[in-house]
Amino acid sequence: xxxxxxxxxxxxxxxxxxxxxxxxxxxxxxxxxxxxxxxxxxxxxxxxxxxxxxxxxxxxxxxxxxxxxxxxxxxxxxxxxxxxxxxxxxxxxxxxxxxxxxxxxxxxx
Amino acid sequence: xxxxxxxxxxxxxxxxxxxxxxxxxxxxxxxxxxxxxxxxxxxxxxxxxxxxxxxxxxxxxxxxxxxxxxxxxxxxxxxxxxxxxxxxxxxxxxxxxxxxxxxxxxxxxxxx
Numbered sequence: 480x481x482x483x484x485x486x487x488x489x490x491x492x493x494x495x496x497x498x499x500x501x502x503x504x505x506x507x508x509x510x511x512x513x514x515x516x517x518x519x520x521x522x523x524x525x526x527x528x529x530x531x532x533x534x535x536x537x538x539x540x541x542x543x544x545x546x547x548x549x550x551x552x553x554x555x556x557x558x559x560x561x562x563x564x565x566x567x568x569x570x571x572x573x574x575x576x577x578x579x580x581x582x583x584x585x586x587x588x
Numbered sequence: 589x590x591x592x593x594x595x596x597x598x599x600x601x602x603x604x605x606x607x608x609x610x611x612x613x614x615x616x617x618x619x620x621x622x623x624x625x626x627x628x629x630x631x632x633x634x635x636x637x638x639x640x641x642x643x644x645x646x647x648x649x650x651x652x653x654x655x656x657x658x659x660x661x662x663x664x665x666x667x668x669x670x671x672x673x674x675x676x677x678x679x680x681x682x683x684x685x686x687x688x689x690x691x692x693x694x695x696x697x698x699x700x
Contacts, residue, residue: 505651511687521693521694522678522691522692522693523631523678523689523691525688525689525690526689528688566630566631570687576633576689578630578631579630579631580628580629580630586608
């Protein structure tokens with residue numbers, strides 16, 4: 480079993496839709512969590528950190544569920560420009576950073 | 589904004605060649621990382637460095653070495669390139685270990 484697992488998708492949604500991705504992790508000692516966005520043939524870019532209390536940045540909401548060991552990313556009012564691969568990253572307190580394989584989102588007109 | 593610059597966007601090398609991939613960051617970050625990204629395998633850590641002249645092995649260091657002679661520069665070396673090292677190589681830096689990486693634009697290496 481992988482340390483960090485994501486549904487690879489693809490998720491195909493119409494503009495304006497709400498879409499949610501989950502990411503599960505196996506190491507209960509994990510301390511910090513992030514979502515990155517990666518466009519086709521480009522480098523990953525930090526989208527947002529994930530805090531225990533949940534956090535929001537515009538149309539994006541990130542949640543953490545430590546009991547069930549998963550993090551989620553919710554995108555509201557999807558735009559064409561949201562089409563990308565979304566990577567979750569989980570860090571342990573030993574400083575190890577593990578990337579998920581990513582979930583691909585395509586937003587269609 | 590932090591800028592991480594990788595010297596080459598695309599490289600084609602022959603089997604057995606020694607290959608140097610260069611990475612430079614301009615924000616005085618102490619922490620630098622080399623990853624490779626392959627379809628179905630995600631990003632895998634090759635080597636990282638927390639300070640000048642310091643290096644630590646990541647998850648897949650075999651066949652690679654690194655050099656960090658200056659704080660801003662972290663080089664990845666393929667001692668004798670092989671076809672299974674064909675990949676996208678990504679350099680990253682951060683101010684705090686494993687927090688909020690900034691990636692370079694990547695080097696797509698093909699070994700023939």
